[in-house]
Amino acid sequence: MSAILESLTKENRILFTVHLTPAQGSRFQPTGFPDLGAATYQAGEMSCLLVESAQSMANRMESVCWDESKEKPVAALEGISFVRVEQDGHYLTSSMTEAHRLNSPYILEGKDKSFMETLKSEFACLATGPIDRKLFSKTVLKYDANALLHGLFLAKKELAGGRLRISRAISSFVEAENINVAASGGVKNDHVDPKGEAAKGFGNVPFHREEYTAQSINAYFNIDLAQIRGYGLGDKAEDMLILLGLYKIRALLDGNLRFRTACDLEVAQETITATRPKGFELPELAAIEPELKTAIQACKDSMSVTTVNYTK
16 A cells, blocks of 8 residues: 555545635635626625636646646656547547546547447446446546546446446635625727727727635645545555545645636645644655556556547
């Protein structure tokens, strides 16, 4: 077992609360939603704000695992399973970067049906009766290990009647407490024709803007160890998935927390200690990476890299 994980053998989950602060000043811009705007709410007598949603944080934790310049997983994840999608011999996308992972239309809806047929064959025995979770999880591990952490819904009726689902085993969100609106504004200047028709992009156009201040901003992370063990994949795969989850959290916190132009945050504490189990410290990347590499190599016979050619 990884030395990092020795203290977690009897734990059901890992919970982190990480204090954040604006990198400059005190204002920040939260996530916004169509027809809603900023997601403000009351928690008792406290005014709160959703700074970053679970969906967005999942995307960010996935992105730290992918090297865009090399179009493959980062070096620490070399050998991990995923589906690479190519078009005309060139990289197009992958299961690690697609919103629905293995259920991406670029993987299942193109003219190349080879991978779809492979999945149909793998899941043929699940067409009726209860889902064999171990078999399902083993197959997902083979083709896209990250989906065992971030969740998956294979909605195709050809695949066990569209019943194949995995909920998130790792999740995160960012909230702010005791918030206040920081109202401001500006103007888009047109030095050629200040009175031009604004609807067509001409003229001076004033606008208002709402940012926020907060007494505290916290990022919350949750790794469901019980769910990971419930896959029934064995100790080697469990170690790999837990280390991968810790890697995602640490790489995100050490990396770019500039969520938007006006939302540039940074970690406001030196040591990140779990609220559950108490005393467990989030290791540094230098400690996680070698153990993660070893864990991936230990599972290499259970994983593969698959290439799918996409044409409409």
